[in-house]
Amino acid sequence: MKDKVASGVSIALLAALVAGTWWAADYAKRAVLEDPPRRMTHEIDSYVEQFVMVRSDEAGVPITRMEGDRLEHYPDDDSSEVDQFRAVSQRPERPTMTARSIHARMDEDGARVVMRGDVQLRRLPSPGRAELDIRSEQITLMPDEDVAFTDLPATVVNGTSRIEGRGMRYDNVSRELQVHNQTRVQIVPGGPRPAAPAARRPSNG
Incomplete structure (x- = not known):
C-alpha cells in the first residue's frame, strides 16, 4: 500500500513538474516581444x-x-x-x-x-x-x-x-x-x- 502511495505521489510530482515547465516556456515566449519583419524601403544603409x-x-x-x-x-x-x-x-x-x-x-x-x-x-x-x-x-x-x-x-x-x-x-x-x-x-x-x-x-x- 505504501509503495502505491509513493508511486502515485512521484507520478503526480512529475506531472506537475512537466506542466510547470511547459507553462513557464509558453509564458516566456509570449512575454518576449519579437521584432517585426524588416521593411525593405528605399533608404540608405x-x-x-x-x-x-x-x-x-x-x-x-x-x-x-x-x-x-x-x-x-x-x-x-x-x-x-x-x-x-x-x-x-x-x-x-x-x-x-x-x-x-x-x-x-x-x-x-x-x-x-x-x-x-x-x-x-x-x-x-x-x-x-x-x-x-x-x-x-x-x-x-x-x-x-x-x-x-x-x-x-x-x-x-x-x-x-x-x-x-x-x-x-x-x-x-x-x-x-x-x-x-x-x-x-x-x-x-x-x-x-x-x-x-x-x-x-x-x-x-
Whole structure:
C-alpha cells in the first residue's frame, strides 16, 4: 500500500513538474516581444565619401576606375547613388575612354551605370583617330562591355564634325558610333565626314 502511495505521489510530482515547465516556456515566449519583419524601403544603409572602385582583368591589371565624391547604398534593390561621378576605361588594345556626370546610379555591382546631369563621354585621341566627345543629359554606361548609349538628345563631336540627334550608341570595342534621328550635321571644310545614320549604316567613329 505504501509503495502505491509513493508511486502515485512521484507520478503526480512529475506531472506537475512537466506542466510547470511547459507553462513557464509558453509564458516566456509570449512575454518576449519579437521584432517585426524588416521593411525593405528605399533608404540608405551605408555611404562612402570619396568613393573609388577599380576593376581589373584576369591578369590583375586595372582596366576600369570609377569614383565619386559620395556613394550612398540602398539595400532594397542593391543600387548605389554617386555624386560627381567619374570613370576611366583604359585597356591596352582599346582607346582610352573617360566619362563624368553630376549624378549616377550604379546597378549590378557597377556593371551598369546610368549617368545623369551634364554628362560627358570622351574617347581620347590616338594616332590616326581624332577625339570623340559625346554630351547628353543622360547616358547609360556598361563598363565591362565598354559600351555607352542613350535615347535622349545627344551632341557628338567627332574630330572636326559635329552631329546632333536623338539617341546614340558607342561601342569602344568595335569603335562603332551610331547616332539616331540626326537633326543637325555640321562638317568643317577639310574635316572627315560624320557618322552615317544608324538606321542605314553604323560608322567607325
